[in-house]
Amino acid sequence: MKRIVIFASGNGTNAQRIIDHFKGRTDAQVVQVLTNNKDAKVLERANKSKISALSFNRSALYDTDHVALLLQAIQPDLIVLAGFLWLFPEKIINLFPDQIINIHPALLPDFGGKGMYGKHVHEAVYAFAKAHKGKKTYTGITIHKVTPEYDKGTYLFQEKVVVTEEDTPETIAQKVHQLEYEHFPVVIEKMLFDKL
Secondary structure, three states, rough: OOOEEEEOOOOOHHHHHHHHOOEEEEEEEEEEEEOOOOOHHHHHHHHHHEEEOOOOOOOHHHOOHHHHHHHHOOOOEEEEEEEOOOOOOOOHHHHHHOOEEEEEEOOOOOOOOOOOHHHHHHHHHHHHHOOHHHHHHOEEEEEEEOOOOOEEEEOEEEEEEEEOOOOOOHHHHHHHHHHHHHHHHHHHHHOOOOOO
């Protein structure tokens, strides 16, 4: 049984898609959801799906080994950052080399780095498209390995979608979410079973 741990910071819609994708399977399952936000909706989602869910504070991740020790006890085959907003600590990356992946809501290397998450990315894509009116503009998703720097890891998968002149940051976000929901669970499965 392949074991997946999900880190998320908010609503958890991607986490839900991943949980549902592996639900009831005997070859792989989400075994733990972790969040840095005690009020995150992802906790409720995990509880409804009968998956262990815990929140932690900054100190547990960065100053002590609480989160690292928990992960070592679980021994996950893959750690998935699904809308997790904090920089992942190098000490945990070193414990699980090539076993931590993240999804970014744009086509890296564009629109990446510190502060580029969620609506900030979609607003930047929208501004870029408006500034380049008349030229075909794309956005999309990038699934990549996690390194100690934001959005710098090896790309595993990218998928793009056209940004039209009618688009707003909100409609861009919707298009990107659809790509995330469609592709993220599949890429996770391929990684788990060495098909990527």
